[in-house]
Amino acid sequence: MEYFPIFLRLAGEPVLVVGGGEVAARKVDLLLRASADVTVVAPELGPRLAALLQSGAIAHVAQEFQPEHLNGMRLAIAATDRNAVNAWVAHQAESRGINVNVVDDRELSRFIMPAIIDRSPILAAVTSGGDAPVLTRRLREKLEAFLPHRLGDLAKFSGSLRALVKKRLTDAPARRRFWEKFFDGPLAADVLAGRDPATVARSVESALVQAESAFAGQSGVGEVALVGAGPGDPGLLTLRALRVLQNADVVLYDRLVSNDVLDLARRDAERIYVGKVAGTSSSQADINALLVKLALEGKRVCRLKGGDSFIFGRGGEELEALAQHGIRYEVVPGITAATGCAAYAGIPLTHREHAQSLTFVTGHAKDDGDMQVDWEALARPNQTIVFYMGLKSLPTIIAQLLAHGAPGQRAAAVVEQGTCATQRVVTGTLTTLEHEVAAAGLDSPSLLIVGEVTRLHETLKWFSAEAATDETLAAGRLSA
Ligand SMILES: C[S@@+](CC[C@H](N)C(=O)[O-])C[C@H]1O[C@@H](n2cnc3c(N)ncnc32)[C@H](O)[C@@H]1O
Numbered sequence: 001m002e003y004f005p006i007f008l009r010l011a012g013e014p015v016l017v018v019g020g021g022e023v024a025a026r027k028v029d030l031l032l033r034a035s036a037d038v039t040v041v042a043p044e045l046g047p048r049l050a051a052l053l054q055s056g057a058i059a060h061v062a063q064e065f066q067p068e069h070l071n072g073m074r075l076a077i078a079a080t081d082r083n084a085v086n087a088w089v090a091h092q093a094e095s096r097g098i099n100v101n102v103v104d105d106r107e108l109s110r111f112i113m114p115a116i117i118d119r120s121p122i123l124a125a126v127t128s129g130g131d132a133p134v135l136t137r138r139l140r141e142k143l144e145a146f147l148p149h150r151l152g153d154l155a156k157f158s159g160s161l162r163a164l165v166k167k168r169l170t171d172a173p174a175r176r177r178f179w180e181k182f183f184d185g186p187l188a189a190d191v192l193a194g195r196d197p198a199t200v201a202r203s204v205e206s207a208l209v210q211a212e213s214a215f216a217g218q219s220g221v222g223e224v225a226l227v228g229a230g231p232g233d234p235g236l237l238t239l240r241a242l243r244v245l246q247n248a249d250v251v252l253y254d255r256l257v258s259n260d261v262l263d264l265a266r267r268d269a270e271r272i273y274v275g276k277v278a279g280t281s282s283s284q285a286d287i288n289a290l291l292v293k294l295a296l297e298g299k300r301v302c303r304l305k306g307g308d309s310f311i312f313g314r315g316g317e318e319l320e321a322l323a324q325h326g327i328r329y330e331v332v333p334g335i336t337a338a339t340g341c342a343a344y345a346g347i348p349l350t351h352r353e354h355a356q357s358l359t360f361v362t363g364h365a366k367d368d369g370d371m372q373v374d375w376e377a378l379a380r381p382n383q384t385i386v387f388y389m390g391l392k393s394l395p396t397i398i399a400q401l402l403a404h405g406a407p408g409q410r411a412a413a414v415v416e417q418g419t420c421a422t423q424r425v426v427t428g429t430l431t432t433l434e435h436e437v438a439a440a441g442l443d444s445p446s447l448l449i450v451g452e453v454t455r456l457h458e459t460l461k462w463f464s465a466e467a468a469t470d471e472t473l474a475a476g477r478l479s480a
Helices: 022-033 047-054 083-095 133-146 151-168 172-184 186-192 197-217 239-247 284-296 315-324 337-345 394-403 433-440 452-460 470-475
Strands: 014-018 037-041 059-061 075-078 099-102 115-119 122-126 223-228 250-253 270-273 300-305 328-332 357-362 383-388 411-416 424-429 446-450
Touching: 014 022, 014 083, 022 037, 022 047, 022 075, 047 059, 075 083, 083 099, 115 133, 115 151, 122 133, 122 151, 151 172, 151 186, 151 197, 172 186, 172 197, 186 197, 223 239, 223 284, 223 315, 239 300, 239 328, 250 284, 284 300, 284 315, 315 328, 337 383, 337 411, 337 446, 394 433, 394 446, 411 433, 411 452, 424 433, 424 452, 446 452
Parallel strands: 014 037, 014 075, 037 059, 075 099, 223 300, 223 328, 250 270, 250 300, 357 383
Antiparallel strands: 115 122, 383 446, 411 424, 411 446
């Protein structure tokens, strides 16, 4: 992040604008909207600034800029059409520790001014730091269209109710739930539709009574959402998952969940890592107990797992523990590694000519090293088999398939860090794959796909670091 985004309260604060033309006038307009105390320094003023001076909205120093003009100023903006003057203003402001903006010159500017969407008191600001002004404008247009016209009224209306709601709902989680329901419900819709606020305010009473009785019955009891975070690319998170994540008080997450997914949680939500640390892992019993404890404390818990929680994710065991304690839960499915990796590797998992069935198998062996699977069935043709956690057992898996009748030329592939910008795909046959994987130095997390469909990777592959979305690139590597 090159810039630190803040909103500055400028009401009554002295701000210097150097320049008397149209560009300076546009900056002055914005400053006046924030009720700043604006002084313009310029030998002459253009018509817009002259009119503002006439109306008493600004002060004017009819001189060339002098460093003393900066004395006591909070901010300075250099908006003349002379680069040397602008640079002089910037230099002087910097040496006095006054934040300065030079119009259209980010190198000289300490702060830049974003595109804004003003639904005061709601303000949205967008910037590309000067890299992509057209993109910024596009985003602003989209936000303008997306944000309801009366959003500011809604914010003010809810602000007027805060004290009352706080008095009636003393429990903080109950209040948060009330507000979530409020903003998603008919009362907010009425305000946004322009109904008389006094009429809407009368309906608030019944909403509060309802909330009091709803939350009284379940005080102290939280809930858990088991959420599949997908295989890595944050763009593969479902809308439902995003919503749950943003409403959660606590997020319990695994090692395969990327930081960018975690960043989507509420800023004040507690984040608890329950994955592997240096070869040890929280035991499943510990995780189950923690989920139960947090829910009994009244928290809304998001249990975030890589891929899908019900596919080699031990989600069922966690739900059993919750069910035993009568805790409410929901399950939000995620894109499992098999579908995510196959899609991003250009490997269709089924194909009319090559594979009429699809099997997901865990390559994780039991303590005695024995994988409890029907090798004879897995060795048959016309199918695709996806082995999760199969990298370590790759030699065993290949040996077993060959021993049970699979031909050495059967195609197979390993996808490492699937769906991430760092994805790598290695293809081969049962005879060659082990060598190819070792030569490439593939590491965990990796997914083994066995079947003729993997030959299609060469012709159907499409994903590369260049094709990765910004979200995928930002997600970087999954930790092994
Ligand atoms: C414990 S399993 C969890 C599977 C997860 N619940 C799912 O639905 O994808 C972990 C295994 O999933 C596979 N895996 C998960 N994410 C992956 C990725 N981005 N690329 C390749 N394999 C992945 C690897 O085989 C890894 O060892």
